[in-house]
């Protein structure tokens with residue numbers, strides 16, 4: 001028995017070196033779905049073993065966590081936080097203020113500016129307070145700019161002047177220890193959007209508004225231009241803020257060609273590029289890299305965008321590590 005135990009622990013040790021999370025010096029995360037965590041053992045095992053940070057894919061968003069004006073539903077968010085704690089991971093909060101996945105009662109809300117502010121402040125502070133000390137960082141505001149750099153029209157922009165700064169302040173009041181992020185996508189190839197975000201950061205910093213991090217979602221695809229991605233990273237790093245690649249996936253079939261058959265090499269190379277570029281960020285600014293869900297099967301690109309022939313992550317639909325996973329581990333082991 002002892003021998004078997006010894007052999008098992010040796011093999012765990014050997015394999016441990018092959019885990020992606022063990023060859024990166026920063027947090028490696030995934031967003032997760034609580035139903036899959038509860039019901040699907042293979043999913044749960046990967047989520048448990050492969051990552052050191054966790055994000056709720058949907059269950060901390062306004063629509064799910066605050067379904068009625070006088071009711072919050074923390075049940076699913078709590079399940080994810082409990083899982084993260086049990087398996088020794090950091091929990092990242094996503095997201096307090098967004099134009100999407102807003103409950104109907106908020107859309108129907110009536111009131112003057114003061115009433116809107118009180119409503120949003122109550123939302124932010126109740127959620128942040130509930131998770132105080134258990135969630136390390138928050139995506140406070142998500143996706144506020146359009147590709148042309150203008151402020152995205154939304155409930156919040158329409159009713160609350162300066163809602164971004166106010167949201168950061170309210171979140172900070174509720175948990176002064178939380179790392180507070182502005183999170184957005186698609187700055188690569190959209191220089192005006194990138195500039196708007198950099199201007200926002202500079203403005204908040206000048207006004208001493210507590211912003212601590214920039215989330216670059218990194219929903220990219222095999223045609224994304226490396227020089228553009230690198231430019232976004234470099235400019236973001238220059239703000240001095242923590243940088244989170246917060247929702248990484250690499251689409252291989254962005255035009256949803258029904259005849260598409262999976263070809264790994266361009267994707268593998270781009271994953272390597274992304275990890276290499278992240279590795280070059282000063283360590284104190286590395287909040288981590290988070291994948292947007294765990295396996296190709298669970299990706300929002302298949303579900304939300306209805307692209308069945310999409311393979312954007314590092315685990316396949318049978319919950320097996322893809323070639324890209326091994327390529328990345330191999331690259332990172334030798335890059336050390």
Ligand code: XIL
Nearest residue numbers: 057058095142185217247300303304
């Ligand atoms: C997506 C989820 O993955 C889907 O399940 C949901 O239906 C819609 O939202 N940017 C974000 C995330 O900040 O919250 C989005 O998540 C993906 C784009």
